Amino acid sequence: MTILLYDLVGRDATRPFSPHCWKVGMALAHKGLAISTAPTRFLEVPAVEGGVSKTVPVIRDGDKVVADSFAIALYLDEAYPDRPTLFGGEGGKAMARFVERWSQLTIHPYVTTAAIIDLHAMQDEENAVYFRQSREQRLGKRLEDVVIARDAGLATFRAALEPLRSMLGYQPYIGGASPLFADYIVFGALQWARIASPYQLLDDSDVAAQWFARCLDLHGGLARKVAAAA
Amino acid sequence: MTILLYDLVGRDATRPFSPHCWKVGMALAHKGLAISTAPTRFLEVPAVEGGVSKTVPVIRDGDKVVADSFAIALYLDEAYPDRPTLFGGEGGKAMARFVERWSQLTIHPYVTTAAIIDLHAMQDEENAVYFRQSREQRLGKRLEDVVIARDAGLATFRAALEPLRSMLGYQPYIGGASPLFADYIVFGALQWARIASPYQLLDDSDVAAQWFARCLDLHGGLARKVAAAA
Structure with missing residues (x-):
């Protein structure tokens, strides 16, 4: 199962630029988790996952939706404890x-x-x-x-x-x-x-x-x- | 056995003032270790433990002498792993x-x-x-x-x-x-x-x-x- 990352982009959907989304992109790679991304413009953020957050990143992992880069990193370490740690304790x-x-x-x-x-x-x-x-x-x-x-x-x-x-x-x-x-x-x-x-x-x-x-x-x-x- | 802390003082030996010695004093208390202190003036530092360091803090723990506040904290966590951690991993x-x-x-x-x-x-x-x-x-x-x-x-x-x-x-x-x-x-x-x-x-x-x-x-x-x- 892949994790869906709502990733902030501008006109060019291949150039995600948000610092907070990059934190999460790197964290997902660090954990070795398969991901798909949903390129998201500023004005599309309020509709992400029914308006769960005023900002991206947001991830969906199966039934679980998590917003905020730090909260996502904490979630990933808790949900996938057998993969490389993001915090080291x-x-x-x-x-x-x-x-x-x-x-x-x-x-x-x-x-x-x-x-x-x-x-x-x-x-x-x-x-x-x-x-x-x-x-x-x-x-x-x-x-x-x-x-x-x-x-x-x-x-x-x-x-x-x-x-x-x-x-x-x-x-x-x-x-x-x-x-x-x-x-x-x-x-x-x-x-x-x-x-x-x-x-x-x-x-x-x-x-x-x-x-x-x-x-x-x-x-x-x-x-x-x-x-x-x- | 108590740990000896060479602690920087001025004229008044009851007023240790060094930031680095205070880091170690708090670390020793955090570990719940018994200590004695050797009040040390600037000009006495070169003679501490045979000139082991240009600065204090220096500690002696039995046969072991350690200088530098960060190195001392690492040493304490390694030597006393059953006591409260100083680093949390x-x-x-x-x-x-x-x-x-x-x-x-x-x-x-x-x-x-x-x-x-x-x-x-x-x-x-x-x-x-x-x-x-x-x-x-x-x-x-x-x-x-x-x-x-x-x-x-x-x-x-x-x-x-x-x-x-x-x-x-x-x-x-x-x-x-x-x-x-x-x-x-x-x-x-x-x-x-x-x-x-x-x-x-x-x-x-x-x-x-x-x-x-x-x-x-x-x-x-x-x-x-x-x-x-x-």
Whole structure:
């Protein structure tokens, strides 16, 4: 039986871009579970599984429907305990939440700044209208006024990744010798940027970029199957 | 058999202040291990256990000597597996390293800025000379020129704790429902500030301050036994 993943896309259904959906895509591959995806536009999210969630990812696994990337990862580890763990124990579950909040507060705002015009351009006409309205309301300014902070903010963004770099001096993954869901959390944020925008967030020589490249190679290069934005 | 902890102190041997020694003191209490402490001044560190380490904490457990707070925590979990875990599994060990690097890079520099004059004042004459020389060389400026950034940096410091606060919306400790070594890592940094300086880092209403207060209550209020600097 395959697990169905509702995966956020724009005009091109082969370029899923949501950071949270990528966390789940990587988690499903990590568990070695067969999946099918339902490409989902922003405006289709409210109809997913009868309106179970305001956001994707949502998965259906037989009779079970689960929303929210972290909740899905917890569900997968509980439902499939014989497959590779996503958390490495109870401590890992708890600390993955810290990593999630760090990623959400440190990486997501800058990716939003850097990629917002590109994310808008990826949507079809109807969804682009929704995207502009909802984001301009949330951010309190026009999309074109968001992106102008991009160059000025780049050095601060890169500096904010120092804890990740410093950790990589001890071990190759946040999960230790091999990746865990905590890696996919941070990976998802940078994959979102990679797929949406050609703007270069990291230098290739950056150890954080090298960790990201290792994540792109995981699970048969799953995450490279969607090309970087050009 | 008790474990001997070489614990950094200044003029007053009853006021150990090192963030890294506090991590270990809390870890030893968490494991329920009996300890004795050897109050150690900066200039005495090179003679600890025949010069095994340039820094404290160092512990002696029977024939075994271990230096470095993280290495000590790993040792304690391995040597005493039947006592409460400090990491909650392999994933927790790996992610505690991320928390450590985050704390070291996010909290330590500001505590240094805020408390450096107070830390200097805690030392006896000889150690104060060492402290001033070594810190002024490391920081590239006079101690008096370090502390002047304190008020201007406070808001940024507080904002940098947002991942901790956001995580606390999900669970009471970094370790989840109960504390793990990752909590003691961040706790140690704030306890260092609490013991050295009366400067108020956090508002009492801050959920991060409330988490810190919960840590002060742990293990019979161990960490409250040293009063806050007045």
